[in-house]
């Protein structure tokens with residue numbers, strides 16, 4: 314566990330103010346851990362039930378690719394090794410063409426890798442750590458309904474009983490995701506820029522089952538891609554031998570979610586375009602119709618803060634499409650940068666918030682652009698022989 318004693322008491326005032334974090338997802342939980350290291354009492358409010366008790370992931374991507382910026386943030390609160398022990402290194406992309414021919418593209422040199430980690434598993438580790446921290450209090454089933462900026466008050470609704478409570482806040486961290494309630498209040502303040510852009514593509518989670526004895530049926534240490542021009546499927550390995558697949562597919566058109574309405578249609582489509590994967594997906598039809606089709610959005614906004622009162626973190630300020638595998642990593646990096654700024658500016662929250670958004674906004678915008686670009690690359694260009702040649706030269 315992180316040590317609160319590593320910071321001198323002078324870092325915070327003798328009676329530190331309570332900090333409020335909205336959202337106990339990946340970024341909210343990690344942010345709470347970083348803030349609590351400075352002896353601040355931290356209150357975390359989360360809309361969902363405790364995922365450690367329900368085991369739910371709300372249908373979102375089960376596996377995520379964790380890369381350097383994410384590792385650095387986890388190491389900062391002392392859980393790099395713990396997470397590494399349940400992460401699977403992916404050293405390369407494996408491309409599956411329509412005939413089932415495989416092409417291998419290393420991610421880097423000398424065993425460089427990105428890592429497949431379970432979203433729910435990672436969230437549990439962070440919540441366990443937060444719960445064990447005497448400075449942090451966690452409250453689940455608490456949905457932020459109202460943020461009253463003038464009176465610095467929150468209205469929270471208990472999602473199980475419907476009861477509402479009013480809480481005061483002094484410094485509020487909005488880590489409540491792409492559809493942030495905290496951000497929605499900032500959107501009504503003067504000169505607040507906001508845009509959201511949806512791709513014409515949705516995504517659906519599917520599964521490649523584990524083989525006999527929990528064996529991986531395709532290369533374990535790789536991110537698999539089936540690029541098909543206008544759409545693609547990817548797969549990330551799980552520890553139990555299965556793979557979590559994501560089909561990125563147009564909403565409308567001749568080859569689209571709308572065009573696949575029956576089990577036989579889905580099977581025939583997969584037999585034609587994902588022929589090598591189909592025999593490994595015995596629950597395909599069930600998964601396809603049971604799992605939701607989810608949308609892909611890029612959200613940009615600015616400023617990310619209001620005076621010394623509110624700061625947005627993670628997807629609340631910069632939701633990006635998942636093709637660069639950097640949404641969570643960038644949100645984790647937010648926590649590292651916030652921590653560095655608190656080192657530099659102490660309790661001058663307004664400076665910390667302003668400097669944070671000044672440093673992070675250009676990075677977040679670049680990441681958003683790269684994510685869309687990478688979609689085009691993964692979907693299309695990775696199958697292009699000229700791209701393969703370039704990659705081969707780069708990896709030498």
Ligand code: FAD
Nearest residue numbers: 336338340360378457489490627628635638639640641642
């Ligand atoms: P969230 O994970 O959305 O968490 C927000 C939390 O706030 C939730 O727990 C929610 O219940 C809670 N909340 C929401 N509203 C309220 C409210 N009103 N009151 C109280 N609580 C509230 N990123 C990567 O780095 N690598 C990947 O490989 C990757 N793959 C992805 C694949 C897909 C298909 C998708 C959609 C995303 C992927 N991402 C990936 C992005 C990653 O999932 C997000 O960037 C990350 O989850 C952001 O974390 P967050 O804590 O900011 O937001």
